[in-house]
Amino acid sequence: MPTVSVKRDLLFHALGRTYTDEEFDELCFEFGLELDEITSEKDIISREQGDTKAEGASDVILYKIDVPANRYDLLCLEGLVRGLQVFKQKMEAPRYRRVSPASSEPQRLVITEETTAVRPHAVAAVLRNITFTQERYDSFIELQEKLHQNVCRKRTLVAIGTHDLDTISGPFTYTAKPPGDIRFKPLNQAKEYTAQELMSLYKTDSHLRHYLHIIEDEAVYPVIYDSNGIVLSMPPIINGDHSKISLNTKNVFIECTATDLTKAKIVLDMMVTMFCEYCEEPFTVEEAEVVYPDGRTCQYPELAYRKETLSADFINRKVGISESTEHIAQLLTKMCLRSEVMSDGEQIEVEIPPTRSDVIHACDIMEDAAMAYGFNNIPRTTPRTYTIANQLPLNKLSELLRQDLAAAGFTEALTFALCSQEDIADKLLKNISETRACRISNPKTAEFQVARTTLLSGLLKTVAANRKMPLPLRLFEISDVVLKDESKDVGARNNRRLCAVYYNKSPGFEVIHGLMDRVMQLLEIKPGQGNGYHIQAADGCVSPVTICGEMDGLKDHRGMKRECRGVED
């Protein structure tokens, strides 16, 4: 869940009132947000780097607010305030409009064929006559970062570039070139670098190094030029220094390059809807034209308003309430989904604004109605669904056996299903190839290399970790191991096992033998050859035990002289 950090006083000023921390927490809860932390820059620095570093830092109070992962429209102060004000019916949701430039042709971004191989999509828009303040500017930069981390999937899907339009001149060209052929002065650097040089320069950059892998191995890198050959950006890594925006920037050119066009459109819509409020004509966005390699042209931002029609009955039935059509329309309007009752008095026409890309189905609208109604105001009812419960036979047997094994004086262990290859092979004098073990491709440590093929290693590790306990130790576990199995759709299956270990200064084979007899008795299996069970010695192991054809070898644990013996069935 992304966390948005906003200055408390700024937030309250924008909301037109103050709240106590508790009141604001409550409001967040209702709206599906979470007031995660109340802090200040000073607090954060002093926690992370010590008090001395924090000296002089701002002690303005910050609210850190957790936002649901699909609500990109709440990732900045502007969006949060708009959402909450509409929710509290203090204002109506603004209507975002795409406009053509007053006296000229729209800005054009021409995509060339070369981008297809590396990052084929681009969209663009212009914020005309915008007024930045320090706070607005900071929020503008911060929103780009939040979008990059979330919907843009760390810039892999989409990368945003924002430019001072008055420093560059269109039409712009989005192309891709060999890294050696790209040369420009990147943001906040003093000199020009080639793309190759930049990649090595940023290898050590704590922020940018995480994005290098996206294009590093490509033959060509994406790059955007203006009509004079000035580099706007080399997405998804860095913008040019030439076109960087500042507090004095009046006209902003925004481009989003992408591997996923749907996401690019969403991101562009978010950037412009959140900040067009500060344009001379609020809530308008100047269009830009994107020309595709095949000659097609598209106008962006889309700022598409979609209409859905659904019935009040649908919402009432799904939520479990019985509200009038009018009231439900009001509830939805509170959630920025402007709704009107249609002439039949039953259907509602809901308008989904460009800011609500999370609404993709009627069920999303239904949820918003339920949220506006208040989840905790919904009557709690009992479904009449009549069913008979059944236990899974395998689990039923496991539960019964557990009880009886404890009654036999053995203590239940609970060990991990994942372990190292060594645990199930070398340490048990087995070759890994004969274990039928499933391997994990991306373990962070050796503890998670394979899924266990035996319970014994976990029990022996439990013994080893509890050597200070009085002897004897009698342990058992009933749980699943995982074995490769071609006949299954995933190529593997679980196998339920019982394993027990007796650990003492004297061998006590008769104890574990006795437990095995008891288990067989509980399972109504008689001793004897044929249909019954019997024990026979096996080769190659220190003290092997074979039961009913299943075999598990054993060895002294980690060179200790005491005997450990186990059976597994």
Place this chain on the structure above:
Amino acid sequence: CIPVLSTYPILKTLLQRVEKVDGGLDSQDVATSLGVDHQAIVGAVKSLQALGDVISAEQRSSKHWELTGEGCEIAEQGSHEARVVSSIPEEGMPQSQLMKLAFGKVGFSKAMSNKWIRLDKGHEGGPRIFKTVERLEDLVRDKLLLVQKGQASQLEEKEKNELKKRKLLSEVTVKSYWITKGSCFSTTITKQETELTPEMIASGSWKEKKFKPYNFEAMGVALDCGHLHPLMKVRTQFRQIFLEMGFTEMPTNNFIESSFWNFDSLFQPQQHPARDQHDTFFLSDPAQAHEFPQDYLERVRKVHSEGGFGSQGYKYDWKIEEAQKNILRTHTTAVSARMLYKLAQQEKFTPVKYFSIDRVFRNETLDATHLAEFHQIEGVVADFGLTLGDLMGILHQFFNKLGITKLRFKPAYNPYTEPSMEVFSYHEGLKKWVEVGNSGMFRPEMLLPMGLPEGVTVIAWGLSLERPTMIKYGINNIRELVGHKVNLQMVYDSPVCRLDS
């Protein structure tokens, strides 16, 4: 301490003495006056205490003077100097002969300074000693005798210190008991039996016997028993609750799952961060799953990439290669998806209630409360016309059985449920609302491609088994609960699990 027969006379005497005095007695004094070792009296006191409230004894300590070994010898035979005088005949004795006596050296110098003897150095045949007094008063011996009789108080401090310097006296701290009558005081005592024997019952002698009361202060004998693991005890209770509520157990014994069933079938897009290498364990062997229900797979592809079933879809290029990737399942909801698909294949839909409690795996950063594997508890209900209110009602009943009565719900986001609700309960100890689970209605984009009828709603909720167990058993570090580093003593000592109390 069972009174043994030989101590009986002492017990009796002690009781008689206590009976006679008004206030109480000091055990030391009793020992002195009876001429027995103090330890014998202490033993008697303890025996009497064990019989109940016959006497009451309060421990006290006092200082007192005692003769050293040498002091005892002097009290018996006289001081060294007196013995020197008495061993010298009228005609005197050669000094060398006197020095051979055991008391000679010390006695000689003391007797000299007392002027009881004189030394004739010039005597022919060597230095010779003569006594100068006929009768003498052996004050040292007299003083020691006083101390021995327990009358040290008659001596002055200076005298006692003098004798102490000569290592004839020492000051010792004495622990003693101040003995008074108890509420059940009696001078007669009966021997107490500790155990009822078959012989006593057979002979009827038990009727006359008195039995020693049990010592309820001590712990009983530690039994040699087996134990169930606390997490599994809690698991059993949750299982029981689901069964009581009519939920059928799902077959979750498949840790390895395809991305298709774990994510795609749940309408979780292929670029979702949960499908990242950082969050999920992928398999290198067996790396891929095969055999998917082809027409269903096609409907899943379509709803992701193009939409349908009333949905806009995610509009991205859905790839079969991503769906085929084998993983360790990240939630048991993968099994729920398989079960719901199976349900949809029935000729006629029947309502179901399903549950499971089993292991899930996350390639996460580990800390005191997070492991790479944990147990997920999941409940699912599928029926026509279920409402969000029904989900909240069922959750209310479920948590009620856990002893949690105050619940509230927070809107949340989850890719495969809409609406999604986080479940909060009021924690009386922390005085705040804490998250106890997650819940929601499965999205139509998940259910309709499976082939479930349009009007069927599926509500579901989940929580971890470890968290309530850690709270229940007061465990702060998850490694002490799960895995081989478990503290077996904790397993041995853990109480039964009643979640509702």
